[in-house]
Amino acid sequence: MPLTALIIDDEPLARQELQYLLERGGGVEVLAHGTNGIEAVDLIQTHKPDVVFLDVQMPGLDGFAVLKKLLDRKVPMPQVVFATAFNQYAVRAFEVNAVDYLLKPFDQKRVMQTIEKAAARLTTPAESASEAKLDALLRLMEEQSQGGKAHSGKVIVRAQSRLLLVNQREICFASIEEGTITVVTPTVEGHSNCRTLEELMDQLDPETFWRAHRSFVVNIQHIREVVPWFxxxxxxxxxxxxxxxxxxxxxxxxxxxxxxNL
Incomplete structure (x- = not known):
């Protein structure tokens, strides 16, 4: 029997992309889409899905406010998968608290890993423990939103057999190809010791660095021109x-x- 799911995201393209990947992978029946947090609460109460793919940043109620509302109403908590393009520092918090996440843009393999996790959790019911973990996550996120995360300001880059300490402000962009991350500055091009762009992003200032594409992280201060494409x-x-x-x-x-402001 397939898992039942809801997709909650205010961006139509993100909803369509995720539904396509879920249908392509199989094993999931998408019951409905929602476009904001208020709809999310109503849809979860109505459909009682196995899993909810929940955008973090939405108008009205954001993803965390949706969880608070569900906990307040004593609604049975589905498996919650956060979808996020921002706040890279929170990814570790999701992992520690056993709440899964998907980083935008979505990746087919990562989506299927998430579905496997959700299915495995459903075979070992532990609703009270799950809710306790969600409650702990909410407290942690509140603490992080108040205190933020300190960044060292320096990133190690390997170039010509040397380990260079590069100031974050100097980084133009980073890219990944075949598992190797390249870091580019106006004067240096080298490689990061990080294994994934997510790991690199965890070291960078989320207010300055943006995951513009699955394979690229850019420093918005080093964007010279926005070029319309097809x-x-x-x-x-x-x-x-x-x-x-x-x-x-x-x-x-x-x-x-x-x-x-395009």
């Missing part, structure tokens, strides 16, 4: 010596417009 998409021309052009994924187009 089918209402965009590319970013950076201010590195090569004037590198970086694609903006469909799911990140809304964030681009917010950043530059």
């Amino acid at each position: 089918k209402s998409s965009y590319q970013l021309r950076m201010d590195d010596p090569k004037k590198t052009e970086i694609p903006v994924s469909r799911a990140q187009t809304k964030r681009l417009r917010e950043l530059f």
Whole structure:
């Protein structure tokens, strides 16, 4: 029997992309879509799904406010999967508290891993423990939102057999290809010891660095030009010596417009 699911996200393209990946992977029946936190609470109460894919940042009630509302109303808690393009520092908090997450833009393999986790948890009911973990997550997120996260300001980059300490402000962008992360500044191009872009993002200031594409993280202060591309998409021309052009994924187009009032 397939898992039943709801997709809650205020961005139509993100909802469509996630539904496509779920249908492609199989084993999940999407019961309904919601566009904001208020709809999320009503849909969860009505459909009682196995799993909810919940956007963190939405108008009205955000993802965390939705969870608070459900806990306040004593609504049986489904498996909750956060979807987020921002606040990379919170990813570790999701993992520690056993609440899964998907980082936008979505990845097929990662989506299927999440479905496997949700299915495994449903075979070992522990509702009270699950709610306790969610409650702990909410408290942790409140503490982080008040205190923020300190960043060292320096990133280690391997270049020509040397380990360089590079100031975050100097980084133009970072990219990943075949498991290798390249970090580019106006004067240096080298490799990071991080295994994933998520791990690198955890070291960077989330107010300055943006995951514009699955394979690229950019420093918004080093964007030289926004270039309109085909089918209402965009590319970013950076201010590195090569004037590198970086694609903006469909799911990140809304964030681009917010950043530059397009």
